[in-house]
Amino acid sequence: xxxxxxxxxxxxxxxxxxxxxxxxxxxxxxxxxxxxxxxxxxxxxxxxxxxxxxxxxxxxxxxxxxxxxxxxxxxxxxxxxxxxxxxxxxxxxxxxxxxxxxxxxxxxxxxxxxxxxxxxxxxxxxxxxxxxxxxxxxxxxxxxxxxxxxxxxxxxxxxxxxxxxxxxxxxxxxxxxxxxxxxxxxxxxxxxxxxxxxxxxxxxxxxxxxxxxxxxxxxxxxxxxxxxxxxxxxxxxxxxxxxxxxxxxxxxxxxxxxxxxxxx
Amino acid sequence: xxxxxxxxxxxxxxxxxxxxxxxxxxxxxxxxxxxxxxxxxxxxxxxxxxxxxxxxxxxxxxxxxxxxxxxxxxxxxxxxxxxxxxxxxxxxxxxxxxxxxxxxxxxxxxxxxxxxxxxxxxxxxxxxxxxxxxxxxxxxxxxxxxxxxxxxxxxxxxxxxxxxxxxxxxxxxxxxxxxxxxxxxxxxxxxxxxxxxxxxxxxxxxxxxxxxxxxxxxxxxxxxxxxxxxxxxxxxxxxxxxxxxxxxxxxxxxxxxxxxxxxxxxxxxxxxxxxxxxxxxxxxxxxxxxxxxxxxxxxxx
Ligand SMILES: Nc1ncnc2c1ncn2[C@@H]1O[C@H](COP(=O)(O)OP(=O)(O)OP(=O)(O)O)[C@@H](O)[C@H]1O
Ligand SMILES: [Mg+2]
Numbered sequence: 001x002x003x004x005x006x007x008x009x010x011x012x013x014x015x016x017x018x019x020x021x022x023x024x025x026x027x028x029x030x031x032x033x034x035x036x037x038x039x040x041x042x043x044x045x046x047x048x049x050x051x052x053x054x055x056x057x058x059x060x061x062x063x064x065x066x067x068x069x070x071x072x073x074x075x076x077x078x079x080x081x082x083x084x085x086x087x088x089x090x091x092x093x094x095x096x097x098x099x100x101x102x103x104x105x106x107x108x109x110x111x112x113x114x115x116x117x118x119x120x121x122x123x124x125x126x127x128x129x130x131x132x133x134x135x136x137x138x139x140x141x142x143x144x145x146x147x148x149x150x151x152x153x154x155x156x157x158x159x160x161x162x163x164x165x166x167x168x169x170x171x172x173x174x175x176x177x178x179x180x181x182x183x184x185x186x187x188x189x190x191x192x193x194x195x196x197x198x199x200x201x202x203x204x205x206x207x208x209x210x211x212x213x214x215x216x217x218x219x220x221x222x223x224x225x226x227x228x229x230x231x232x233x234x235x236x237x238x239x240x241x242x243x244x245x246x247x248x249x250x251x252x253x254x255x256x257x258x259x260x261x262x263x264x
Numbered sequence: 265x266x267x268x269x270x271x272x273x274x275x276x277x278x279x280x281x282x283x284x285x286x287x288x289x290x291x292x293x294x295x296x297x298x299x300x301x302x303x304x305x306x307x308x309x310x311x312x313x314x315x316x317x318x319x320x321x322x323x324x325x326x327x328x329x330x331x332x333x334x335x336x337x338x339x340x341x342x343x344x345x346x347x348x349x350x351x352x353x354x355x356x357x358x359x360x361x362x363x364x365x366x367x368x369x370x371x372x373x374x375x376x377x378x379x380x381x382x383x384x385x386x387x388x389x390x391x392x393x394x395x396x397x398x399x400x401x402x403x404x405x406x407x408x409x410x411x412x413x414x415x416x417x418x419x420x421x422x423x424x425x426x427x428x429x430x431x432x433x434x435x436x437x438x439x440x441x442x443x444x445x446x447x448x449x450x451x452x453x454x455x456x457x458x459x460x461x462x463x464x465x466x467x468x469x470x471x472x473x474x475x476x477x478x479x480x481x482x483x484x485x486x487x488x489x490x491x492x493x494x495x496x497x498x499x500x501x502x503x504x505x506x507x508x509x510x511x512x513x514x515x516x517x518x519x520x521x522x523x524x525x526x527x528x529x530x531x532x533x534x535x536x537x538x539x540x541x542x543x544x545x546x547x548x549x550x551x552x553x554x555x556x557x558x559x560x561x562x563x564x565x
Contacts (some may be wrong), residue, residue, distance in 0.1 A: 072457055086463065087383075087461075089461040091454065091458065095454050095455065095457075095458040096456065097473070097476070099477070099479065099558070100561060108464075108472060109312065110460050112463040112464055112472070113463065141560065142559065142560020160461075160462065177287065179289075181287055187368070194426040210478070
């Protein structure tokens with residue numbers, strides 16, 4: 001009894017110090033050509049309420065890292081802690097279920113979380129309202145535009161009520177204007193809900209536009225190459241001069257990382 | 265120019281937000297899918313007319329061949345003779361009875377096959393050992409003509425309904441089970457992973473993610489299962505006719521042969537074909553179309 005209480009207390013303390021702790025994580029995949037080291041000794045903490053973006057070239061292991069944090073895969077070495085419970089994950093593709101309407105997709109997440117039947121519909125409607133899709137409850141997934149689907153996917157992720165939201169290049173396939181709009185939505189929701197967000201992208205400006213902290217991963221194997229704290233005040237816009245300036249600096253580093261691979 | 269200079273920071277933030285909302289509404293309006301119902305006339309012209317034309321053409325060619333006396337009446341009966349057989353059966357009150365005997369057997373057999381094939385398919389798809397053990401056999405059984413099961417079934421059960429249902433089951437269960445297996449195999453891994461992050465694992469995963477995602481493949485299997493049921497039943501009825509079994513379409517065909525009644529044989533074949541197609545058109549196709557359309561998988565041309 002005493003130990004469980006102590007554990008619970010410890011858990012809540014951990015929850016207050018970090019939303020996710022990635023400790024010395026390595027991951028290798030064994031393929032036909034032997035084993036390939038994708039992530040090498042990555043350590044990263046996400047503070048409660050913090051917005052962190054992970055930036056890296058294509059194929060550097062960003063999705064792999066996010067899968068590890070989401071618990072969809074096990075690290076080869078090291079540990080992943082998410083004291084707040086199972087994180088919500090928003091995939092690069094919307095991953096909505098096409099046999100359900102937008103509203104029912106969200107209700108399924110609520111149901112699996114254990115929300116009582118009577119409360120599901122109002123809650124789903126509230127979440128749709130939050131992503132400004134009030135009228136989309138009865139729409140089938142294929143009747144929604146790409147941007148609307150991503151917003152429903154965001155609402156479904158929020159329906160899990162996790163303290164930590166993982167996002168894997170969720171806006172990569174969208175046109176610039178839609179993406180701008182969704183950036184605005186995301187920062188608004190983040191500010192309103194106090195979520196912790198770990199956001200993966202290969203778009204430098206997007207990373208700077210959104211994050212409090214930008215983490216650059218190197219490629220092959222993926223390591224933490226450098227970190228930047230972004231203290232440009234919100235609301236920012238992607239075309240702000242401050243954003244552009246920091247983006248330029250980070251892009252230089254990213255180029256350096258990629259160039260390093262051409263030298264041997 | 266001057267007004268832009270004097271705008272305060274807070275002011276520009278609110279206009280930016282209004283701007284965003286307006287932009288968003290515009291984007292959604294542009295993106296939303298426009299749906300409209302096809303008018304009845306268009307459906308008639310595009311969907312109903314072509315098959316009727318095709319059937320009419322076949323009948324016309326048939327009648328021309330008869331009129332040209334390509335072969336004699338004992339090889340190719342006149343359309344009118346077949347029509348007379350049909351009219352006779354109708355007036356004698358046996359037509360619907362014969363059709364119903366076969367259809368009720370076929371549908372009951374199909375439902376039995378459904379009840380057996382579905383859990384079997386689930387088992388094969390989800391349990392590795394079971395798949396390795398009977399997966400290939402199930403696949404192989406599909407290519408075995410179900411007529412082959414009639415002789416052993418007669419020896420096992422004699423000439424009765426049990427034998428008929430055995431032949432139907434052996435024909436239809438493999439296609440229903442295989443349809444479900446391939447439906448489950450083709451569930452995109454992304455859905456499974458999405459389900460897992462939402463907490464749908466184990467039985468809840470099967471119920472909320474795997475089964476609904478596998479539905480299109482399962483339905484395709486059901487359709488094929490019906491075709492196999494019907495075919496197997498006809499084979500059984502033709503080979504194993506006995507007065508105790510009641511007169512079905514297969515027996516009608518066989519009786520036609522025994523009585524050297526060619527119009528009757530043609531009529532039986534046409535009836536078997538029409539019933540098979542009608543069940544498919546009335547039951548399976550609408551369900552399949554509804555499922556595919558609700559998922560945006562059916563492209564209207
Ligand atoms: N299941 C797997 N088996 C073998 N190799 C894998 C597997 N998953 C990923 N990899 C390899 O790991 C590396 C990193 O993949 P990952 O998908 O994490 O990259 P990424 O940074 O997300 O790239 P992108 O920006 O293009 O999405 C790639 O070289 C890929 O080939
Ligand atoms: Mg990726």
